[in-house]
Amino acid sequence: VEDKRVPERITKQLLNVLEILLSDSSRRWYGLELIEQTKLSSGTLYPLLCRLVEDGWLERKGDIASDRGGTGRRLYVLTGVGQRAAIELLAERATPRRSRPRGTFWPGAQPT
């Protein structure tokens, strides 16, 4: 069974980041590129990326130059789990709120 951890807060910013990452899911993104694309501040983006990495949705790698002791820049790419979860989450966002059962946000969550 795949361990799909859900970030504790599903925010608009999180969804924006996932949308950008998903727009080219095989691409590796620098933090700076994500800042430019999402218009988020570094203060918002990096904690988000950190949480997504910890939850296994993102993989964080050194770029080629940093592997050789070069720039030290890091690249972020969606994992398989992250891709599937992001697709679900963005589809959920696209669903009009009224048509969702009351109390559910995450697909599969128990209504309370």
Place this chain on the structure above:
Amino acid sequence: MMVVLALIVGVLLWLFGDAIKAIAGGELRGAVFDRCERCVAHAEAMLPQELAADVASEWRAELTELESRDRALKALQFARSLPEAARSMRGSRASSRCAFVRVGSRTAGVIVASLRAQPKIFCVMTTRQQLQMLGAVVVVAALPQIAGESVGMSVLNVACLACGWFASTVQDELRALRGKSR
């Protein structure tokens, strides 16, 4: 007289304008990137120890990239938010290091956000009913460390009392739980 002076200044600017701009621009650029470095150092000091070196080196590399593209203003914007990022990452780490029980996958964003900012926190996110089922365990095992807050929508958040956080609205809940345990 004024016309002559203006002419002289004009000629001097024409001759040395580039040099003056380079010197003034270079100084300013240097000052901006010094400021950026101070922001990174400040943020680095706030990061969790296990992340500090790696994350700070990433931030420095991004700043170097901006410097190479001559984007001083962007770099300053980037750097000034880093302490905020570090604070948030530290808060999030502190909560995930603690004993951590999660029931179901529901969240209550606002309260969790405030909990995350506290050190030594763990949260139990669950429905009221689930918490009451869990209540016996919680009460027996760790009641002195537990406080909870009703946030509506039948979601309860429970946080570690070691951090001093205690919501008055919860005291009745806790009293009820204590009563049950006796």
